[in-house]
Amino acid sequence: MQMVDKDKPSPQLIATMRKQFVVEREVDRALTWKMEKRAGAPFTKLPLEALVKGVTALIAANLKSPFEVRNAHWLAGGASKLQMGFELAWGRPGVGQTTTKMVLRTDLAESLHATSRLREFQIVNAMKGTLPVPEAFWVDVLGEHLPYPGIVYGFAAGVTKPSTAKSGVSGLGTWMPPDVRNALAPQFVRDMAKLHTFDFRKAELSAFDIPQTGTENAHWAVSWWDRVWAEDAAEEVPLMALASSWLHKHAPAVDQLSIVHGDFRTGNYLFDEPTLTIGTWLDWELARIGDRHQDLAWSTSKAFSTMTEDGKTVLISGLMPENEFLEAYEQAAGLKVDAKALHYYQVFNAYSMIAMTLGTSYRVAKNGKSHQDILLAWLLGVGYMLMDEMRGLIEKGV
Amino acid sequence: MEMRPQLQIQTVIKAMMEDVIPAMDQTNQLAMQSAQLTIGTLMLISQHLPLEYRYDCDELARLLATAKTLATQASGLAAAGQLAAASSAGADVLDRARAEPSEILDAIRSLRAATADTVRAVYAEGSDKVQSEVEKTVLAMSKEQLLRDRSWLLMQGWEPNPALVPAIDSLLAPIAKG
Numbered sequence: 001m002q003m004v005d006k007d008k009p010s011p012q013l014i015a016t017m018r019k020q021f022v023v024e025r026e027v028d029r030a031l032t033w034k035m036e037k038r039a040g041a042p043f044t045k046l047p048l049e050a051l052v053k054g055v056t057a058l059i060a061a062n063l064k065s066p067f068e069v070r071n072a073h074w075l076a077g078g079a080s081k082l083q084m085g086f087e088l089a090w091g092r093p094g095v096g097q098t099t100t101k102m103v104l105r106t107d108l109a110e111s112l113h114a115t116s117r118l119r120e121f122q123i124v125n126a127m128k129g130t131l132p133v134p135e136a137f138w139v140d141v142l143g144e145h146l147p148y149p150g151i152v153y154g155f156a157a158g159v160t161k162p163s164t165a166k167s168g169v170s171g172l173g174t175w176m177p178p179d180v181r182n183a184l185a186p187q188f189v190r191d192m193a194k195l196h197t198f199d200f201r202k203a204e205l206s207a208f209d210i211p212q213t214g215t216e217n218a219h220w221a222v223s224w225w226d227r228v229w230a231e232d233a234a235e236e237v238p239l240m241a242l243a244s245s246w247l248h249k250h251a252p253a254v255d256q257l258s259i260v261h262g263d264f265r266t267g268n269y270l271f272d273e274p275t276l277t278i279g280t281w282l283d284w285e286l287a288r289i290g291d292r293h294q295d296l297a298w299s300t301s302k303a304f305s306t307m308t309e310d311g312k313t314v315l316i317s318g319l320m321p322e323n324e325f326l327e328a329y330e331q332a333a334g335l336k337v338d339a340k341a342l343h344y345y346q347v348f349n350a351y352s353m354i355a356m357t358l359g360t361s362y363r364v365a366k367n368g369k370s371h372q373d374i375l376l377a378w379l380l381g382v383g384y385m386l387m388d389e390m391r392g393l394i395e396k397g398v
Numbered sequence: 399m400e401m402r403p404q405l406q407i408q409t410v411i412k413a414m415m416e417d418v419i420p421a422m423d424q425t426n427q428l429a430m431q432s433a434q435l436t437i438g439t440l441m442l443i444s445q446h447l448p449l450e451y452r453y454d455c456d457e458l459a460r461l462l463a464t465a466k467t468l469a470t471q472a473s474g475l476a477a478a479g480q481l482a483a484a485s486s487a488g489a490d491v492l493d494r495a496r497a498e499p500s501e502i503l504d505a506i507r508s509l510r511a512a513t514a515d516t517v518r519a520v521y522a523e524g525s526d527k528v529q530s531e532v533e534k535t536v537l538a539m540s541k542e543q544l545l546r547d548r549s550w551l552l553m554q555g556w557e558p559n560p561a562l563v564p565a566i567d568s569l570l571a572p573i574a575k576g
Contacts, residue, residue: 238536238539239536239540242540362405365408365409377408384556385548385557387544391537395537
């Protein structure tokens with residue numbers, strides 16, 4: 001594993017990765033793009049004007065009428081994206097001359113998630129009318145107009161945590177006061193149920209491959225993170241080899257395919273603080289067509305959990321006890337929660353998070369590819385706690 | 399252990415240069431000087447860190463050679479007796495310091511890779527019984543190693559119940575005498 005130069009991957013190495021790991025076509029494209037760009041320059045701070053120029057070019061390529069980009073400003077974009085807020089004065093179809101608040105969200109030289117902006121654009125548009133999502137206006141899939149691939153969204157108001165809440169870096173482990181969590185928990189369950197019962201076959205999701213019913217979706221998912229780990233990790237970890245083998249061996253057959261968000265947790269929705277209403281679901285870049293238990297398991301991960309005030313009860317995603325969550329979900333979705341599948345996806349989710357933290361965070365920070373290398377290097381540390389969680393889950397058996 | 403000082407120092411320097419210093423009050427001379435010295439110190443640490451062990455062994459070897467010469471030149475003096483005792487202890491330490499840290503790390507990485515390849519091979523070709531045995535072996539080894547990894551990073555605050563994780567100095571075996 002140490003013999004290949006992952007910082008300057010050769011065409012042969014890239015070809016080997018593509019051949020070795022069977023993943024969805026658009027996932028393959030995004031990961032290949034990452035590897036082909038890796039030997040390039042590290043991330044350098046972009047002037048705001050560069051993004052304004054890029055977004056102007058992107059809008060001009062899509063809009064035939066006159067427009068003006070105004071009041072551009074930086075927004076905090078988290079560890080994996082750059083974000084710029086701006087106002088667009090334009091003749092909006094069906095509305096007429098108006099000014100719309102928008103957000104440009106772009107990749108970095110290399111991101112924590114090497115994902116497809118096309119998939120993100122399609123899934124957000126597909127969910128419109130089913131879940132509250134930001135309006136996705138235009139996408140630059142290959143970075144033809146912007147410095148890096150990106151999407152222009154409508155601005156969504158709201159907060160990810162109440163002003164009185166505490167949380168770790170990157171929104172992990174957000175603690176919610178009782179009144180807030182009591183109001184948000186039922187909406188969290190309701191929205192997950194809506195997502196998993198959405199009829200994706202009628203939606204425009206050409207960037208998503210539909211797995212055959214059975215275990216194919218699980219193998220694709222595991223292979224996705226197998227490949228990320230193989231491309232990004234600094235050193236081998238025997239437990240990761242065991243986990244991958246275990247996941248392929250025990251892949252469960254899915255009873256009903258669903259849209260899986262991939263990062264369904266507190267921190268990835270915006271809510272209106274006065275009314276405590278969830279107004280927008282964010283961060284769709286890990287979405288895929290797969291098994292609902294992936295989202296259920298993700299929401300219940302220790303990494304996103306908090307404790308009640310008396311320190312006795314674990315609250316999944318900072319909202320409610322796990323048993324209450326699963327019961328409420330079954331009722332709302334009309335779908336069963338299978339304990340074996342839930343356990344399997346708990347192992348899978350830990351595996352993918354470890355690949356992201358110990359693998360990708362390391363590689364991106366080492367090569368100076370992001371605007372927050374120091375945060376990524378700090379986040380490496382959570383990988384060991386996650387790995388111990390995964391070890392315990394495998395030990396528990398199937 | 400992926401989280402090593404070389405990477406951490408590199409990212410701290412970048413954050414200082416690209417985020418912190420440009421946002422500082424450029425007219426505050428003391429703060430600006432301290433920030434520059436912070437970067438300089440970190441660069442120095444980064445340069446020294448990989449060589450520190452070799453540097454110390456090199457000096458120890460020179461001192462031992464000198465002590466040998468001095469033992470003859472100053473024989474009969476009380477101080478020579480103390481020098482001989484210190485020399486004997488130092489020689490024992492140097493004798494045990496045979497591998498450089500980078501060699502140890504290379505050996506760890508090589509064994510990790512070979513272990514991982516073996517696990518994959520067993521899952522590809524081995525019987526259920528052998529797979530089950532290998533699973534137990536790897537899980538047991540990982541449990542011990544992860545306890546140390548988590549303790550090493552305890553200060554970061556990831557552990558839901560830090561009281562359950564022993565302090566790192568109580569977990570690491572001392573380098574044994576030959």
